[in-house]
Amino acid sequence: MSQLRLKNLALGELERDVLALLWEQGPMNPGAVHDQLHRGRKVSVNTIASALKRLCDKGLLARMKVSHAYVYRPRVTRSDLERQLIGAVADQFGDSAERGGGGGLLAAFVDLAEQQGEDTLRRLEALVAERLAATADAESKGENDTSRGPSR
Amino acid sequence: MSAIVESLSVAVVAFGLICWLTVVFLSPSTPSRQQANRLPIATFRRRLVARAWLWAPIWGALVLTFSALASSSAGLVLASADHCLSHVTNAHTHHLCLAHPYHASTTVWPWVFVLSILSILAIRVAIVGWRLRVDGRVGTSLAGLSTTMADAPDVRVIDQVEPLALTIGWRRPAIVISQGLIDSVRPETLGVVIAHERAHVALRHNRAGLWDRLMASVYPRVVAEPLLASLVLAREQAADAAAAKVAGGPLAVSQALTEVARLRMPGPQLASAHGVGCGALEVRIHSLLKPPASTSRWLILPVTVVAGLVLLGAGPLLPLVEDLLTYLAH
Incomplete structure (x- = not known):
């Protein structure tokens, strides 16, 4: 899997929920995703479709047209995405002053950057x-x- | 009134600039001084010293401005005939005095000086703030993808082999531990790790780190890095001490630190044989096993520095800033 850009790794709550659902249940269209997610939150099908499109643009989902609707499937596994996120988090330690790192938003039990x-x-x-x-x-x-x- | 605001603005920015230059040229940024960051000194002292350097342009500017104003306005309290020497020697000098503020300048240069410096700072802080926002969302994404630990609802678990334990985020910090760590360490060690991360949350370390990071953005990297590293080390030491109180004592925390560090060691072919690393780990373990003697003698230096700043503000720096005011206003 290719390396995702840092800003593409920053996911909103709805995007995370959509990804989790697709990992769990496989390829789905926006309507089916909405059916699963709308109970817990008040979101329209359009909002779900936008979130799916954003995830697609970020390289996390792939889509194909089936009949009149797009069907989305994950391009990354949960484990791959977690690994990339950890890589990005570790970079925050390694590049502390310029990017805000260890002294910024996180703390590790043992310094991730220290050799x-x-x-x-x-x-x-x-x-x-x-x-x-x-x-x-x-x-x-x-x-x-x-x-x-x-x-x- | 506008004259007071104008003169105070120029004075605060000028004093802040002097403090910034002092930090850039005198703070512990050379390699030998970075080693000094690793000395086994008390956590409180390490944190205070590093934060005093980092925030010097703010608190230094305020102390210097206050002392400059206090000296020039002291005559009001003491009821002397004329408290401002500048009145006698040079009636046209624009001096810092609340009782006799000079007339507001007819040029825009005082405000150009103030706003140009503040704009540069604001841009640097905004750039770093934006990067921190992205980093924060990446961290939140990682925490959001994790699952809750069965017997510790405040701890999140990620399904990764690499041994990791992190506290992520500043508004609602999340403790994230990897499954690899849970599988690889003794239950006692896991208890220490969780206690350590909970201490970070309780002591709001990430929030403090965020403010420090924003402040560090006004310095060149070579100046900011050692100060931030020192503050990170102080926060880790504080979390170690808090964990030691609830999870088996300093020896248990030291054992957990070496156990997790061993797990994070690269393979034998990649490991450094000469021991150049482990600096922070070494300081943390030594601080736990042999806590530095508690003494207040070190306070003499910071107290002397503040007293010196007061004297500088009331002494040689006051005419310097007044000359700058006069130069900008005419």
Whole structure:
């Protein structure tokens, strides 16, 4: 699948719902999509058709004419789209100052852009292991002291 | 009244420009100073120092303008005969004084000066704001495509193998965790990760990050990046500390950090053997295991800086800005 442009990855709520429906139920025309989605929200068939057209323009859907109506089908899988979105999110970290990145709209448990150094990571793991061992030792000593009871 | 507004506008912008130049030439932007960002210092101090640099054109301009006005208007309070020296030495100098504002200028140059600088800033902020809006919608798209975690309704799960844990968005931040991470780490580690991300949400880190990012847009990239990196590190440290309180203590958080970092390591053929990375991770783990000694001696420097600014505003910078006012007004 080709790389989508960043602005094409920005999806509105209706666009996400339409995509999710097509992933779940396969190719559909605007009327069928409207039948499925109009219960949860007040949207017209035209609004649904516009959302489908936008998704088509963004490269996320393909369409073919069947009789008088277009039938739309996803051009990307959910997993592919998620992967591209993650790539775009990771870019925000890698290009922080110019694009607003890590200091902007998101925070990651471990910095997505930071290149981990094997030696440093090993050293940190050893440090943590050493502390864990020391804590376990201290705890076992404490338990032994308690089981012996108070000294007289 | 218009004369006061005009002189104050020129003064605030001129002082802001001086502070901006100070940040551009003196802030920690060289590689050696970037290393200083990695020093194990207290989170609060790291955040305060970086944010003070970043926001200097705003707060610095206000402090300098206030001190300049206070010095020139002090005579009013002290009831001296004439509080403005400029009255005596040069009656035509346009000085910053609330009691004796100079007449409004007949030229447009004071406002050209003010509006041209503000326009440049507004354009830069608007460009970055637009990019952030797109980035925000991309993040929201990712969160919107995810599913809710069974036993944690505030956590969203994406069906990806790559181990990821993110807090996305500033208005309604969403915690997004990948299935790959859930499958690869111990339950205790997952608990730490979720506690850490919840701390980001509770402490409104993304909102603060957004404001910092907008402010950083007024600087060249080489100046903004180290300051933003320092603020990101401070936010991560704060979230680590909050997670440690609810999820097993500092040692458990350190263990979780190394475990997730190990998962994110490239294959052996790609890994750096010399350990050039891990800078932020190292600082975070050291801060958790050996918290920096809490001392207030470091406050001497910022207090001295503010006092120095007050003196500068009332001292050498005041005639400089008054000369600029006079030059623009005639």
